[in-house]
Amino acid sequence: MKKYYAGLDLGGTFVKGGIVDEEGKILVKDKIPTGRERPYTEIAADMARLVKDLAVRADLAEGQLAGVGIGSPGLIDAENGVIVYSNNIRWENVPLCGAVREQLGVPVCITNDANAAALGEHFCGAGKKFGSMVFITLGTGVGGGIILDGKLFEGNRSAGAEIGHMVIERGGWQCTCGRRGCFEAYASATGLIRRTRESMEAHKESAMWKIAGSLEGVDGRTAFDGMRAGDAAAKQVVEEYISCLAEGVTNLVNIFRPEAVVLGGGVCAEGETLLAPLRAAVEPHLFGGAEYAPVAIVAASLGNDAGLCGAARLAMQRAR
Numbered sequence: 473m474k475k476y477y478a479g480l481d482l483g484g485t486f487v488k489g490g491i492v493d494e495e496g497k498i499l500v501k502d503k504i505p506t507g508r509e510r511p512y513t514e515i516a517a518d519m520a521r522l523v524k525d526l527a528v529r530a531d532l533a534e535g536q537l538a539g540v541g542i543g544s545p546g547l548i549d550a551e552n553g554v555i556v557y558s559n560n561i562r563w564e565n566v567p568l569c570g571a572v573r574e575q576l577g578v579p580v581c582i583t584n585d586a587n588a589a590a591l592g593e594h595f596c597g598a599g600k601k602f603g604s605m606v607f608i609t610l611g612t613g614v615g616g617g618i619i620l621d622g623k624l625f626e627g628n629r630s631a632g633a634e635i636g637h638m639v640i641e642r643g644g645w646q647c648t649c650g651r652r653g654c655f656e657a658y659a660s661a662t663g664l665i666r667r668t669r670e671s672m673e674a675h676k677e678s679a680m681w682k683i684a685g686s687l688e689g690v691d692g693r694t695a696f697d698g699m700r701a702g703d704a705a706a707k708q709v710v711e712e713y714i715s716c717l718a719e720g721v722t723n724l725v726n727i728f729r730p731e732a733v734v735l736g737g738g739v740c741a742e743g744e745t746l747l748a749p750l751r752a753a754v755e756p757h758l759f760g761g762a763e764y765a766p767v768a769i770v771a772a773s774l775g776n777d778a779g780l781c782g783a784a785r786l787a788m789q790r791a792r
Contacts, residue, residue, distance in 0.1 A: 475538040476530065477791070478523045479592075479784030481585065482544040482568075484508055484560040487515075488776065489522045491530040491537075492784035496596025498777060499530040508561045513571055520575030539579040539791025540572060541783035543588025550583050550630040579791035583626065585779055587633065589772075590617025591624055592782030593734050597774040602731040606724050607772070608635065610737035613648070614656040614720075618728060624786075636660070640719045655723075658716035661692040661739050664709075668695045671709045679703035692739050696746075714746065718753035725767050726759045736772030747771060 476499070481488040483506060490501035504522050506515060519542075527537050546558025553569025555561075573580040583591075590599075590607035599605040599619065608616040614636030618625040627633055636656030637649050644653030645663070657663050668690050672680050680698040684690045695713070698706025721733055740746060751769050755762045774781055 473533070473536060476527075476532055476536050477538055477784040477787040478526060478540040479588075479780035479782065479787070480519055480523070480540065480542045481588065481779030481783060482506070482519070482542060482561070483585075484545070487519055487522060488780050489519070489526055490777070490780040490784065491526045491532070492781055494788065496600075496781060496785075498781065500526050501777070501780065502526060502529075506561070512563060512566045512568065516568055516571035517575060520572050523572075523576060537576075537578055539581070539787035540576060541588070541785065541787035541791070542568065542572070542580065542582040543585040543779045543783040543786075544568065544582055545585050548582055548584050548630050550581070550626060553580065553582050555582070579787070581786055581790040583624065583630065583783075583786055584617075584633075586615035587617040587624055587626060588780075588782035588786060589615075589736065589774075589778040590619055590734075590782065591785045592774055592778035592780070593736070593772050594619045594622075594782075595785040596781055597734075597778060598770050598772050599732055599734045602768070604728070604730040605732040605734050606635070606728055606730045607734045607736065608721070608724075610659060610661060610717075610735060610739040612660060612662055614660045619730075620728065624789075635720070635724060638720065638723060640716060640723070655716075655720035659713070659720055661737065663716070664692050664695065664713050664739065665690050667709050667713060668706075671695070671705050675705040678705040680706050680709075693741075696742050700745075711749075714749050714753060718750055718757075721750065721769070722754050722757045725754065726757075729765055730767060732768040732770060734770055734772050736778065740771045743771060 486503045488503040491499045545560040547556040555566040569580040593599045616635040639653040641653035645657040647654035647657040684694045695706045695709040
């Protein structure tokens with residue numbers, strides 16, 4: 473009998489879920505409001521109901537649902553199925569896997585949401601042809617996951633792989649984690665927006681003012697659009713942003729030497745406008761050169777489905 477797996481991507485606003493087969497095909501997917509102000513038991517019950525509903529819509533027979541995987545923001549005790557701390561949902565020491573398993577009667581496992589997205593891209597996305605990869609998300613912060621020899625690397629007690637919080641400029645910009653100069657502070661969309669606004673204030677003639685309308689209207693596209701319009705200040709913003717991104721990517725590559733770096737998040741919508749100069753900035757600094765152990769730098773392909781696909785893949789690997 474063919475087995476299927478449910479993947480749940482738990483967010484502060486929505487829970488996204490899907491039923492996935494062993495080849496990575498999504499049979500059906502949907503989302504529900506998280507309602508994070510409620511007790512975790514109510515949210516767990518909603519998550520279980522979502523899985524049951526999806527299983528019915530996918531026409532699964534009794535016993536075909538072999539396991540459930542969850543990707544959650546925060547610090548995760550993967551071995552015991554506990555969310556140790558998540559500021560997004562304001563949870564501490566929540567035994568989420570046990571609560572969902574109690575409702576469904578099938579194995580349930582969990583990992584950090586960025587780890588789940590990395591697993592998804594490796595399983596059935598842009599990283600599927602690579603044995604090892606580093607996944608980096610460029611969003612409000614910088615998250616990511618590390619796949620080594622086909623396996624997810626989580627570190628001691630699942631607390632590792634916080635790639636956004638290595639310092640790339642000692643004493644630099646303040647990071648939300650409390651340190652200064654973190655990769656996240658510079659390479660996130662938030663960092664790009666900060667750099668864009670600072671440039672606009674310094675260059676009142678910049679085309680970025682017309683593009684954004686105001687400082688409040690700045691987003692991750694503003695500087696790139698300004699560069700395409702021929703604006704010198706915008707071009708400098710983009711070049712400085714890519715330089716900072718390259719610093720962090722180079723560090724990660726020299727530590728792990730993966731076959732690929734897969735980049736996700738809204739900034740990656742720029743495609744080769746971002747990726748081509750990033751490759752050019754990274755390759756000269758690869759230890760020992762780029763020829764012996766080359767590293768591909770590519771854009772993620774699954775978009776918002778990466779988390780649920782990766783959570784399902786986690787269940788394939790760990791649900792017992």
